[in-house]
Amino acid sequence: MLKIGTVKWQGKCAKHPKFSPSSDGPQAIRGECQRCQDLMTIYENHQRTLRLMRTFTPLARKKKTPDPITARQQNLFPSNA
Ligand SMILES: [Zn+2]
Known part of the structure; x- marks a missing residue:
């Protein structure tokens, strides 16, 4: 887990x-x-x-656990009924 806050930085020669x-x-x-x-x-x-960061974020979202609503709906049709 990595968290980075907003960074404002200025530098000059x-x-x-x-x-x-x-x-x-x-x-x-x-x-x-x-x-x-x-x-x-x-x-x-x-x-x-x-x-x-831009290319990393979509990959991280794909690893999320299945949507609980979808999982609940699948339970309405048990395969061994
Ligand atoms: Zn310089």
């Missing part, structure tokens, strides 16, 4: 405050700046996590 990982991309990082590279890594990992 003091040397390159205009660098935006989402719109600029990794090729816009100047001088191999570690701060900008960290922002890029955080952005990429966040995107990957969101994708994983």
Whole structure:
């Protein structure tokens, strides 16, 4: 079981405050700046996590136990009657 609440996070590079990982991309990082590279890594990992969560949820729902109403209705017609 994993629960994650709403996370609001902001970060920027003091040397390159205009660098935006989402719109600029990794090729816009100047001088191999570690701060900008960290922002890029955080952005990429966040995107990957969101994708994983979206694809994980439908699988988790399929594993649910059968609908109790459907199970009750099936009991109205016992096979050994
Ligand atoms: Zn930077």
